[in-house]
Amino acid sequence: MQIHIVERGQSLSSIANRYGTTATAIEAANELDAPSELVVGQSLVIPIVGQFYVVQSGDSLYRIAQRFGLTVNELARINNIAVSQPLSVGTRLYIPETPEPTIEVNAYVEPLGGTVSETLKNSAQKNTPYLTYLAPFNYRVTRTGELVAPPLDNFATIAANNNATLMLVVTNLEEGAFSAELGKLIVTNNTVQNTLLDNIIATAKEVGYRDVHFDFEYLPPANRDDYNQFLRKAKQRLSNAGLLMSTALAPKTSATQEGEWYEAHDYKAHGEIADFVVLMTYEWGYSGGPAMAVSPIKPVRDVVEYALTEMPANKIMLGQNLYGYDWTLPYEPGGDYAKALSPQRAITLAREQNVAIEYDNDAEAPFFFYTDANGKRHEVWFEDARSIQAKFDLIRELNLRGISYWKLGLAFPQNWVLLEDNFEIRKRG
Numbered sequence: 161m162q163i164h165i166v167e168r169g170q171s172l173s174s175i176a177n178r179y180g181t182t183a184t185a186i187e188a189a190n191e192l193d194a195p196s197e198l199v200v201g202q203s204l205v206i207p208i209v210g211q212f213y214v215v216q217s218g219d220s221l222y223r224i225a226q227r228f229g230l231t232v233n234e235l236a237r238i239n240n241i242a243v244s245q246p247l248s249v250g251t252r253l254y255i256p257e258t259p260e261p262t263i264e265v266n267a268y269v270e271p272l273g274g275t276v277s278e279t280l281k282n283s284a285q286k287n288t289p290y291l292t293y294l295a296p297f298n299y300r301v302t303r304t305g306e307l308v309a310p311p312l313d314n315f316a317t318i319a320a321n322n323n324a325t326l327m328l329v330v331t332n333l334e335e336g337a338f339s340a341e342l343g344k345l346i347v348t349n350n351t352v353q354n355t356l357l358d359n360i361i362a363t364a365k366e367v368g369y370r371d372v373h374f375d376f377e378y379l380p381p382a383n384r385d386d387y388n389q390f391l392r393k394a395k396q397r398l399s400n401a402g403l404l405m406s407t408a409l410a411p412k413t414s415a416t417q418e419g420e421w422y423e424a425h426d427y428k429a430h431g432e433i434a435d436f437v438v439l440m441t442y443e444w445g446y447s448g449g450p451a452m453a454v455s456p457i458k459p460v461r462d463v464v465e466y467a468l469t470e471m472p473a474n475k476i477m478l479g480q481n482l483y484g485y486d487w488t489l490p491y492e493p494g495g496d497y498a499k500a501l502s503p504q505r506a507i508t509l510a511r512e513q514n515v516a517i518e519y520d521n522d523a524e525a526p527f528f529f530y531t532d533a534n535g536k537r538h539e540v541w542f543e544d545a546r547s548i549q550a551k552f553d554l555i556r557e558l559n560l561r562g563i564s565y566w567k568l569g570l571a572f573p574q575n576w577v578l579l580e581d582n583f584e585i586r587k588r589g
Contacts (some may be wrong), residue, residue, distance in 0.1 A: 266563070371435070393431055
């Protein structure tokens with residue numbers, strides 16, 4: 161699979177000719193809504209076997225071979241060049257397909273407004289073939305330990321038809337926000353815990369869940385050990401019932417990181433207790449904050465590298481956003497919230513505004529600016545083939561368990577094409 165960045169004057173046909181494929185194949189792979197109106201800077205996935213690499217300043221045959229998991233001799237032979245031949249900047253080398261590691265893939269799906277929209281049903285139906293787990297978000301816990309279920313529509317059938325495992329997501333959400341008070345009650349009150357675990361096991365058996373996923377956020381720091389003890393208790397009960405248990409963890413870079421979102425999440429304990437964890441490695445750029453990449457690669461790597469000091473790689477699922485944000489400038493704390501948008505919508509917006517898409521190589525994320533009809537300046541950050549490939553490269557490099565998407569419903573077809581090209585996806589059946 162090739163990633164191509166559209167240059168000024170290029171058409172789908174000229175790009176297809178360059179790679180020996182067809183405009184129709186590229187259009188289908190990228191689900192282009194206006195194939196005759198490409199945006200300068202837009203990334204395209206090109207459905208070919210293997211890929212081409214253009215030699216950059218400072219490259220050597222050895223470094224390129226190492227980057228793609230090949231030997232120098234293999235790379236030289238495939239490209240019909242001598243091992244000792246100096247490389248010229250701009251030379252195009254063919255890189256064959258390499259073995260695909262097997263990973264697990266989760267995606268949350270969040271019905272809003274008490275119903276499952278057609279868009280959400282269609283997204284689940286379309287993308288569950290790529291999933292190990294489908295995670296309806298969320299089961300809320302009452303103060304007596306009862307479970308309030310989300311609308312489920314036909315999610316169980318979709319999961320079963322695609323050999324995906326249902327994940328039962330349990331939260332301390334109350335009145336639309338994570339509640340520290342409710343969280344404290346759950347992790348300290350044995351009566352509430354026993355009722356809750358009884359209800360979780362009964363629900364899992366009734367609906368067909370095979371993993372129970374605790375997403376307790378903004379717990380009081382003083383209840384860190386209480387949360388750990390609750391998880392130990394839950395793990396024993398759930399294992400006895402034949403269920404897996406996983407947790408969601410705030411993106412920390414040290415055990416002593418301060419802040420109400422972080423302190424009660426004990427990476428070492430979760431790594432020991434849970435079958436696996438999901439690192440929430442996104443929302444550096446968020447709707448209420450200043451404009452920036454949602455999941456810049458360096459902060460994401462920092463979180464993962466810290467996690468690896470506390471738990472094995474095969475327990476770590478990398479969290480990944482399937483969306484971007486459109487901020488109105490200038491940013492003012494407490495001002496207007498940025499609007500979420502899909503990667504597909506971001507490209508359409510750039511085309512409508514007649515602006516080129518730029519790319520931040522440090523953040524590994526695309527962005528652009530535009531001025532709206534009212535004269536207000538906007539800054540948009542989103543995901544594209546390049547940014548998601550950077551995360552896939554990180555997963556491969558560090559041998560992580562897999563990836564977990566927040567959330568289905570926003571169109572990003574390049575992600576799924578590249579996911580399938582990079583990995584074999586484990587199905588638990």
